[in-house]
Amino acid sequence: MPGLVEAVRERGDARMKSVEDHLSGILERIAPLAPLELQLLDAHGSLLVDEVAATGDLPPFDNSSMDGYAVRLADVADAGEQYPVVLEVVDDIAAGDTPKVALGSGTCARIMTGAPVPEGTEAIVPVEWTDAGLPTVRITKAPSSGQFIRRRGDDVSAGQTVLDAGTTIGSAQVGLLAAIGRERIRVRPRPRVVILSTGSELIQPGRPIGPGQIRDSNSYMLTAAAREAGAIAYRVGNVPDDPKVLIDTIEDQLIRADLVVTTGGVSAGAYDVVKEVLSELGTVEFGKVAMQPGMPQGFGVIGPDETPIFTLPGNPVSAFVSFEVFVRPALLRMQGAEVTERPTVRATCSTALTSPDGKRQFLRARYTPPADGVGEGTVDPVGGIGSHLLGSLARANALISLPAEVTAVAEGAEVSVMLLG
Numbered sequence: 260m261p262g263l264v265e266a267v268r269e270r271g272d273a274r275m276k277s278v279e280d281h282l283s284g285i286l287e288r289i290a291p292l293a294p295l296e297l298q299l300l301d302a303h304g305s306l307l308v309d310e311v312a313a314t315g316d317l318p319p320f321d322n323s324s325m326d327g328y329a330v331r332l333a334d335v336a337d338a339g340e341q342y343p344v345v346l347e348v349v350d351d352i353a354a355g356d357t358p359k360v361a362l363g364s365g366t367c368a369r370i371m372t373g374a375p376v377p378e379g380t381e382a383i384v385p386v387e388w389t390d391a392g393l394p395t396v397r398i399t400k401a402p403s404s405g406q407f408i409r410r411r412g413d414d415v416s417a418g419q420t421v422l423d424a425g426t427t428i429g430s431a432q433v434g435l436l437a438a439i440g441r442e443r444i445r446v447r448p449r450p451r452v453v454i455l456s457t458g459s460e461l462i463q464p465g466r467p468i469g470p471g472q473i474r475d476s477n478s479y480m481l482t483a484a485a486r487e488a489g490a491i492a493y494r495v496g497n498v499p500d501d502p503k504v505l506i507d508t509i510e511d512q513l514i515r516a517d518l519v520v521t522t523g524g525v526s527a528g529a530y531d532v533v534k535e536v537l538s539e540l541g542t543v544e545f546g547k548v549a550m551q552p553g554m555p556q557g558f559g560v561i562g563p564d565e566t567p568i569f570t571l572p573g574n575p576v577s578a579f580v581s582f583e584v585f586v587r588p589a590l591l592r593m594q595g596a597e598v599t600e601r602p603t604v605r606a607t608c609s610t611a612l613t614s615p616d617g618k619r620q621f622l623r624a625r626y627t628p629p630a631d632g633v634g635e636g637t638v639d640p641v642g643g644i645g646s647h648l649l650g651s652l653a654r655a656n657a658l659i660s661l662p663a664e665v666t667a668v669a670e671g672a673e674v675s676v677m678l679l680g
């Protein structure tokens with residue numbers, strides 16, 4: 260019969276919070292950031308607060324979609340290779356010009372792409388269907404009615420809603436807003452996130468490494484992850500395991516942070532400074548979450564503005580998975596997103612798996628969608644379960660998520676897969 264300690268270890272610790280409880284506790288305390296009016300390019304990547312309506316038509320005037328000649332249909336109806344029609348060119352209109360003359364019988368105007376068509380225009384003859392002549396032009400092919408004319412308002416008409424509230428401002432949306440004349444726009448701003456890696460053993464890439472030291476991968480990885488989640492991320496590497504330096508660094512950084520993420524120093528070690536320092540403040544709660552990797556977690560608020568802070572474990576894979584499961588949803592919530600989870604699919608697992616009882620396990624994996632686009636894809640675990648295995652993490656495009664009560668999965672069984680990016 261196992262002793263108490265062994266029994267707890269086997270079944271998971273009853274005092275551990277479930278992943279779901281920890282996440283919902285976090286999201287209850289994270290509010291969308293207050294809307295801000297930003298210049299278009301500063302709004303790029305943010306979510307629109309209000310719907311946007313066009314104040315004018317797009318295009319704003321009838322214009323040519325080809326370099327060529329603006330004509331009346333009756334004048335060119337008989338044009339052909341054998342018997343070209345000859346017209347007098349009465350105007351020459353470049354983009355930005357205003358036409359000076361209306362078209363009369365037997366006349367045409369040379370016109371460039373985007374230039375306003377003169378009054379009386381019924382179609383445009385592309386220059387390739389002519390001898391490009393001036394002051395008369397020979398036309399060898401007749402356009403159809405309205406051909407190569409872009410009508411006023413055929414893209415967007417005045418008053419029309421062009422973007423719904425909640426739309427993410429990507430490059431196409433920036434282009435549209437500029438086209439309708441908007442210079443500034445109200446959005447949920449991108450959260451500013453400070454990523455801080457702690458540990459006296461950490462060395463920045465590019466520096467020589469000594470015995471017992473390791474490179475600081477977490478601060479880079481999480482800064483990139485925060486950017487991928489839409490945040491403006493600031494990286495602070497190399498905070499040593501010194502309580503005073505740590506608290507001073509966090510205080511200094513609060514000025515530019517809507518959210519702080521630390522890694523390392525939260526387990527049970529003698530130098531686990533993050534836990535030691537922040538526990539004393541009483542506003543950050545530390546505990547164990549029933550998951551692997553990512554068991555030791557801390558979350559709370561800090562500083563005069565009650566800035567949310569996540570203290571993630573130092574093992575790189577634990578930090579990565581914790582970010583995915585807890586921090587990313589919080590960042591999306593701050594941006595006003597309705598959906599904060601990664602897309603999840605069911606997939607056939609290529610190998611048999613085991614998992615600790617009482618802990619949700621996140622396994623690095625490669626997901627392959629179904630070849631025909633219908634039905635279930637397959638998923639292959641990559642690497643082992645060790646929380647230090649960054650090599651296999653970098654080959655993964657998904658995480659297999661096994662519920663806490665699942666201890667074994669047969670080869671070919673269906674599993675839940677969280678797709679990364």
Ligand SMILES: Nc1nc2c(c(=O)[nH]1)N[C@H]1C(S)=C(S)[C@@H](COP(=O)(O)OP(=O)(O)OC[C@H]3O[C@@H](n4cnc5c(N)ncnc54)[C@H](O)[C@@H]3O)O[C@H]1N2
Nearest residue numbers: 456458475476477478523524525526527554572573574577
């Ligand atoms: N006695 C116990 N020991 C540990 C427990 C426990 O419950 N009891 N939990 C283990 C688990 S699970 C995890 S996860 C880790 C969490 O440790 P810490 O958050 O305290 O992190 P550190 O001790 O500072 O570092 C752990 C590991 O990760 C490396 N590390 C740290 N920062 C970085 C970085 N920025 N880039 C790359 N690698 C980093 C560090 O060198 C260590 O190897 O605790 C277990 N122990």
Ligand code: MOO
Nearest residue numbers: 552553554577646
């Ligand atoms: O939970 Mo730790 O995050 O497994 O290595």
